[in-house]
Amino acid sequence: MKKYIKFFIRFAVTVLLILYLxxxxxxxxxxxxxFLINPLIFLSASFLYILSSYISTLRWxxxxxxxxxKVSELFSLYLIGSFFNNVLxxxxxxxxxxxxxxKEKAGLKKALASVFMERYTGLFALLLIGFAFFCLFYKNxxxxxxxxxxxxxxxxxxxxxxxxxxxxxxxxxKEFHDYVLSFTRKQILQAIFYSFLVQFTIIVSVYVIxxxxxxxxxxxxxxxxxxxIILISMLPISVSGIGVREWCxxxxxxxxxxxxxxxxxxxxxFMSQVFAxxxxxxxxxxxxxxxxxxxx
Numbered sequence: 019m020k021k022y023i024k025f026f027i028r029f030a031v032t033v034l035l036i037l038y039l040x041x042x043x044x045x046x047x048x049x050x051x052x053f054l055i056n057p058l059i060f061l062s063a064s065f066l067y068i069l070s071s072y073i074s075t076l077r078w079x080x081x082x083x084x085x086x087x088k089v090s091e092l093f094s095l096y097l098i099g100s101f102f103n104n105v106l107x108x109x110x111x112x113x114x115x116x117x118x119x120x121k122e123k124a125g126l127k128k129a130l131a132s133v134f135m136e137r138y139t140g141l142f143a144l145l146l147i148g149f150a151f152f153c154l155f156y157k158n159x160x161x162x163x164x165x166x167x168x169x170x171x172x173x174x175x176x177x178x179x180x181x182x183x184x185x186x187x188x189x190x191x192k193e194f195h196d197y198v199l200s201f202t203r204k205q206i207l208q209a210i211f212y213s214f215l216v217q218f219t220i221i222v223s224v225y226v227i228x229x230x231x232x233x234x235x236x237x238x239x240x241x242x243x244x245x246x247i248i249l250i251s252m253l254p255i256s257v258s259g260i261g262v263r264e265w266c267x268x269x270x271x272x273x274x275x276x277x278x279x280x281x282x283x284x285x286x287x288f289m290s291q292v293f294a295x296x297x298x299x300x301x302x303x304x305x306x307x308x309x310x311x312x313x314x
Contacts, residue, residue, distance in 0.1 A: 028257050035261025043268075043277045051231050051282035059230030063290035066223035068297065070216045071096050077139065077212035080205050081132040086123055094301045095119050101298030104258065104291055113137065119305070131197040139206065143213030145172045148245040155242055160269050167250050217245060227286050233275050243270040263288065 075093040082092070098119070099112030113133050121129040149172040152159065159165055182198070185191040221237075221244050228235045247266040251259035264284045271280040 025257070028255065032256040032261050035256060035265065039261065039264055039281065043281055045278075047278035048282045048285070051279060052285060055227075055230055055286055059226060060286065060290055060293075063223045063227050063287065064294040066219050066226070067291050067294040068097075070219040070223075071100055071294075073212050073215050073219065074136065074140065077209045077216070078132060078136040080209050080212075081135045081201065082120070082124060082128075083205075087120060092120075094305070097295070097298035098302045098305065099298070100291075100295045101302060104295040105299060127193045128197055131194050135198060135201065135209070139209040140213045140216060141175065143210055143217060144245055144248060145175050147214075147217060148172070148249045151242045151245060159246075162269050164250050164266070164269065165246070167253065168246055171249055220244070220248070223290065224283070224287050227283050227290070231279065231282060231286075233279060233283070235271070235275065246270070258288070260288070
């Protein structure tokens with residue numbers, strides 16, 4: 019019941035943010051921009067999302083070295099997870115789907131630990147990029163209260179990491195804790211490297227969309243602002259970051275390129291991810307069909 023209440027609250031916040039957004043910008047201009055996008059540009063952004071998912075799969079595989087799971091199999095599961103996160107938000111978490119699907123081969127606690135570490139290293143890279151740009155370019159950033167969520171998130175991450183070290187003292191978490199700490203420095207660094215590649219791929223996809231609607235934005239500008247936008251959009255305020263992400267684009271890019279234009283960029287980026295995630299829906303149907311055959 020609590021899960022549905024939380025989802026309803028986030029859904030309500032999403033609707034309010036979108037309605038307020040509609041009052042502040044020219045919706046006709048946004049829609050015209052959406053329909054004017056070159057299909058090749060849109061498909062390129064979708065392809066880059068799938069590429070980032072593949073790189074994320076390679077990162078995930080690092081934390082499942084001894085398990086009999088091929089990269090192709092994990093990639094399929096990663097796409098299925100993306101489908102549930104982007105197309106069916108609030109129904110069931112994509113990470114829970116991945117854990118459920120590999121627990122037979124890896125064991126529940128190792129499956130949980132692998133997904134946790136894949137997300138942990140990805141979040142670390144994103145927080146590090148966001149915090150670095152926050153410190154280096156603070157004077158050039160919009161003076162908005164939301165900006166302080168970046169250093170606060172980084173600090174929270176450090177504190178949560180310290181708390182993780184104490185989990186080993188709790189019997190229930192001991193196996194999970196020991197498995198997490200069993201990874202070598204080389205594995206962790208390799209995973210972080212893949213995480214930086216993922217962020218670079220995402221930055222390129224958004225840059226491509228900017229150029230696709232004739233906005234001459236600096237690539238460096240996207241590198242500075244986008245990690246911060248992603249971090250703020252990850253706050254559990256709305257469904258899939260909808261509304262929050264669009265307002266962040268207005269805060270960071272609106273003055274230079276116009277509110278309606280940058281909202282269109284944000285929506286096209288999200289739509290390209292949803293479109294790419296449909297591949298995960300196909301993979302899920304294949305997996306479900308195989309599962310049904312095994313049951314028979």
